[in-house]
Amino acid sequence: MAFGLTPPLAPDAWLLAPAVVLDLALGDPVYRWHPVRLIGGTLRATEGCLRQIGADGYVGGVALCSILVIVWVGGVSLIGASLGAVHVSLGLMFHLFMLYSLLALGDLLRHVRRIERAVERGDVDAARGAVSQLVGRDTAPMDGAACRRAAVESLSENLTDGYTSPLFWYGLGGLPALVLFKVVSTMDSMVGYKTPRYLRFGWCGARLDDVMNFVPARLTWLMIALVAAVVPGCSASKALRTGLAQHGVLPGPNSGWSEAAAAGAIQRRLVGPIYLHGVMVTETWLGDPLDPPLASAGDMRRTLILMVAVGIGASLAACAILSAAA
Numbered sequence: 001m002a003f004g005l006t007p008p009l010a011p012d013a014w015l016l017a018p019a020v021v022l023d024l025a026l027g028d029p030v031y032r033w034h035p036v037r038l039i040g041g042t043l044r045a046t047e048g049c050l051r052q053i054g055a056d057g058y059v060g061g062v063a064l065c066s067i068l069v070i071v072w073v074g075g076v077s078l079i080g081a082s083l084g085a086v087h088v089s090l091g092l093m094f095h096l097f098m099l100y101s102l103l104a105l106g107d108l109l110r111h112v113r114r115i116e117r118a119v120e121r122g123d124v125d126a127a128r129g130a131v132s133q134l135v136g137r138d139t140a141p142m143d144g145a146a147c148r149r150a151a152v153e154s155l156s157e158n159l160t161d162g163y164t165s166p167l168f169w170y171g172l173g174g175l176p177a178l179v180l181f182k183v184v185s186t187m188d189s190m191v192g193y194k195t196p197r198y199l200r201f202g203w204c205g206a207r208l209d210d211v212m213n214f215v216p217a218r219l220t221w222l223m224i225a226l227v228a229a230v231v232p233g234c235s236a237s238k239a240l241r242t243g244l245a246q247h248g249v250l251p252g253p254n255s256g257w258s259e260a261a262a263a264g265a266i267q268r269r270l271v272g273p274i275y276l277h278g279v280m281v282t283e284t285w286l287g288d289p290l291d292p293p294l295a296s297a298g299d300m301r302r303t304l305i306l307m308v309a310v311g312i313g314a315s316l317a318a319c320a321i322l323s324a325a326a
Contacts, residue, residue, distance in 0.1 A: 008084030008091030104162035156262035238264035263287035268294035
């Protein structure tokens with residue numbers, strides 16, 4: 001058992017497999033009491049209290065993290081263990097529900113397909129609207145090809161944070177480690193900004209997110225390259241080379257690994273001109289300079305096949321490792 005965890009909390013391949021199937025088949029359950037929404041609500045309420053007492057700097061950020069970890073990691077662990085003590089099936093059902101709720105590849109794939117369908121029917125305004133839910137850049141200047149690139153960039157970047165990192169931490173520490181990762185990830189997405197309001201207060205969450213994604217990001221780079229070797233039209237060697245050479249093009253220590261690897265794997269360039277508040281902030285391209293920019297429906301199909309295969313491959317690897325360690 002990971003870290004001596006009891007069965008209702010320990011990583012379990014027989015629970016991970018159906019959770020992955022549910023995520024890919026149904027996507028993320030959308031309802032008011034979703035665990036990530038509740039974590040976000042707890043964060044907002046706690047942030048408000050801390051700022052009221054003047055704890056809005058580094059100390060406040062550390063306090064925010066500590067409170068969220070105690071409430072959520074401790075609370076989920078207590079509920080899981082208590083339900084397991086009543087009856088093992090109750091503990092396992094709670095475990096499966098939480099595991100399914102905290103994996104997020106299926107929803108990402110659905111959103112990208114929604115963007116692609118809008119572009120295919122010529123509804124660029126709908127595509128831009130869907131893209132705006134994924135990225136913070138200006139979408140008004142985007143044509144269909146730019147919408148497709150933004151969708152692929154978001155999918156490949158979030159592959160780590162939304163799927164392979166949760167798998168990694170679940171495999172290491174079961175349900176408590178998975179919840180810990182989601183707490184840190186939620187902190188990074190809500191307060192991890194380099195703005196006057198959050199530069200100090202959000203520092204703890206942002207740095208912890210960097211640490212927790214460090215190893216999974218590099219494993220995702222390798223997994224993309226491995227899967228690219230068997231997906232038609234993809235290149236394993238370019239995935240390896242581009243990920244290694246260009247991961248630093250994007251800000252942060254982790255996001256560039258999977259995005260650059262994806263560009264190399266599908267043999268198409270990503271990013272290109274990006275506007276923010278009407279000003280071009282970059283025109284850097286990611287990928288082999290000799291490859292064309294991602295633009296066509298065929299490029300999107302190849303990307304989606306690659307990403308689904310990476311998700312399934314990572315899940316199978318995690319299940320195999322957990323089964324061998326049991």
